[in-house]
Amino acid sequence: MDKFEEAQKLKELGELTQSMELFKELVCEAPDNASYQYHCACAHDRLGFEREAVPYYEAALQLGLHTEENRGLF
Template identity: 40%
Template sequence: MSAQTKTDLLDETERLRGEGSPEEARERLLALTAQYPDDAEVAYRTAVIHDVLGLEAEAVPYYERCLAKPELGTRDRRGALLGLGSTYRVLGRYGQAVETLRRGVEEFPEDGALRTFLSMALYNTGEHHEAMRLLLELTASTSEDPYVREYRRAIEQYAKDLHGTV
């Protein structure tokens, strides 16, 4: 195992996960975590595998650890913010979910998935108006449906005032 690089070992865990052996990937990632406790990418991959296995509570500290590291790559940071926010939501920690997902949307405003997950968390906190606004804006700006596109301006306008009094 010592002859392989960290990258090789991470690639091996991705292969295992892709081949339907996530528990074996998890075991290897936990070993890597012990070997590289301060590595952002190892922490991120360990968080993800816990989520894949439905072990959300166990994923949280790994997400938090990787997000605390400035060397976490942009793609992984985006994934970690979404993953942590979604995990908080699944665990019923709605306020933390909203906070994390808002941070994600601020950092990555073009990411529709982050905005979608934020709208779900907002719904859970009773912020229905903002949740609906986010979804309507996302629908208006990303839909390829010809009928949605035909009414895009109206949808965008009503997103600002759901009571229809704009």
């Protein structure tokens, strides 16, 4: 299982803090990946860190998202 899959699995299991930390690592490793930015933003949102989520959402928008993720963003 790669890091993205692990972060998704943790999210599904309700381990939101651990999931967010993995998404943050992914963003650091690949800052030009819009999907990582989007999922990192969502993780922050779910934990109530809305302000901290904004830069990740903005980066995801600037980088471009796949259609289904784009719908989730808006």
